[in-house]
């Protein structure tokens with residue numbers, strides 16, 4: 001059986017608690033199926049490390065991480081460290097490992113309530129693909145006449161043809177794959193890639209983006225085109241989330257949209273993401289998209305579902321599809337039963353109780369699968 | 373009685389239909405109260421004008437408009453004219469008349485259904501203040517190595533201290549005014565100005581913006597501070613819209629947020645905006661925030677409520693507060709009664725039928741008010 005080496009970065013706040021549960025659940029799944037072996041190595045990086053060493057990770061962090069098959073991250077952020085410092089850990093790994101695809105499944109799991117009113121037969125099951133290495137996050141700019149009444153601040157976005165094209169292409173390939181695998185549900189034309197843009201106002205960057213979208217789309221005549229201005233898209237996502245299949249957007253726009261999507265699918269407690277280097281030249285990184293929630297730290301309160309879901313995406317990426325599916329089947333079964341859920345989903349269970357329930361379901365289902 | 377000269381730009385698509393109803397309703401209100409007189413001058417600018425003259429408005433358009441007390445706009449946009457051309461009309465007026473405050477009331481009117489699940493006692497009644505002349509809409513940038521595989525597109529946002537400070541100050545003044553007038557409802561701390569930002573990622577522009585927010589906030593110790601990253605804000609707006617009082621954001625961020633807010637308050641059919649030059653050096657402009665909906669053109673189908681609401685904001689701005697209130701009281705009464713509403717609100721009435729119902733209510737209430 002394959003063995004995968006995984007760098008586990010628990011990080012700050014509730015990160016360690018949810019990641020611990022995530023690792024246990026993944027272990028339970030691969031053990032139940034005997035499908036692979038996971039070797040986690042805990043890397044104690046993050047804000048605590050920063051307070052002692054003046055940096056979020058060691059200088060050779062990327063060299064260390066390079067030796068792993070994947071990275072499993074808890075959460076980053078601490079009130080004692082400025083936000084723009086702590087998030088460097090995240091951005092450095094995303095950029096350093098050319099994880100140019102940020103993939104965010106948006107699915108309303110059985111038993112989870114959405115804050116928006118859905119049509120009775122609506123199935124919310126789509127994916128947002130976010131450009132993850134350039135664009136508005138280029139962090140270029142400056143301040144002129146600083147401190148004076150005439151001060152001007154400048155922020156520049158850079159979009160490259162290569163960077164734009166490859167992420168849009170990924171979205172089209174994914175839409176095709178979803179259709180082939182029968183994942184895409186018929187709430188709208190399928191397969192379909194929605195281009196999230198704002199080319200009416202951002203007359204260089206997003207006009208460029210649209211041109212590249214059109215050029216790539218021309219190579220996929222079997223995939224429906226759809227264009228939505230980011231402002232209007234927020235409205236449609238609330239009114240008709242079942243319409244979407246794959247949405248592709250720039251670093252900033254898809255960042256905004258995915259938080260809205262997290263709300264629609266039941267909140268940050270159930271929203272996972274992957275930072276992918278599709279060429280597999282570097283390890284990819286999987287994380288719940290929530291923050292470190294410092295005020296809940298150590299309270300065994302946080303919802304581990306987002307982290308477990310991210311772990312399932314990691315197993316899928318590594319190649320253990322059977323274990324990945326078993327994990328999500330178990331999560332959905334536990335949530336659908338409704339007895340064991342954390343406060344954010346209206347329950348009273350703890351982080352570890354949810355973890356135990358999922359593991360128990362995994363073992364039961366795993367036994368049944370093996371006997372069959 | 374005061375007389376106001378108003379430039380009416382019906383524009384494209386459904387613009388003329390909704391603006392016609394808007395003008396009739398405003399006339400009915402000022403006549404019922406005898407509170408002022410309105411002189412509308414129709415300016416036939418827009419996409420039709422463009423197709424004949426190669427520009428959206430005459431060269432001396434701003435000179436012509438300068439002579440008016442306010443501008444009342446229908447909608448702009450036509451399939452025969454590229455978007456980035458037609459919207460120049462809007463952007464040229466906003467910038468040319470230094471209408472640096474875009475004000476968007478977000479209120480769930482009685483009888484209108486929200487697509488989000490609200491708490492039983494939740495009162496959605498807040499205002500979004502959008503910077504309207506600079507920032508991400510500076511339209512600066514370019515393309516390098518165009519057409520090659522190495523092409524790069526650059527888009528630059530410019531924020532000035534003056535431009536940022538004045539709009540944030542407007543938001544704080546507004547929060548104070550709302551509290552004094554007893555408008556602000558207790559869904560959260562009041563008065564409060566929420567700073568919509570993304571300073572963790574946009575390390576020049578939004579860090580600058582935050583600094584100015586903090587400096588202005590220090591002058592308003594009676595107003596609560598609140599900071600929300602634009603991505604997280606989309607989530608909170610869906611889950612807890614009653615929390616907000618005044619939200620201030622940059623040109624792009626508040627553009628995105630206000631479309632989401634329009635959805636929350638029942639859709640584009642009931643969302644109005646004002647483009648304000650607070651110093652009154654130039655006329656301000658009032659408009660429904662919806663587009664021109666070309667496919668509904670000439671069908672007497674579009675919801676005129678957004679345009680009527682924009683007209684009420686215009687009357688308020690001009691100084692005829694009594695008529696402004698009478699208009700909205702009548703709109704709310706008609707919507708609450710539920711018999712006369714357009715398709716987007718689940719009804720079957722036409723644009724003009726809604727207009728007639730509002731005018732009838734205005735006349736009845738106006739009579740009662742005058743007799744009292």
Ligand SMILES: CC(C)[C@H](C(=O)O)[C@@H](O)C(=O)O
Pocket residue numbers: 087090255289572573603
């Ligand atoms: C922490 C922050 C920089 C980050 C982002 O904006 O990318 C977060 O919102 C995310 O989506 O992972």
Ligand SMILES: CC(C)[C@H](C(=O)O)[C@@H](O)C(=O)O
Pocket residue numbers: 200201231459462627661
């Ligand atoms: C037409 C477009 C440029 C405009 C904007 O983005 O400002 C519109 O969305 C608005 O909000 O008025």
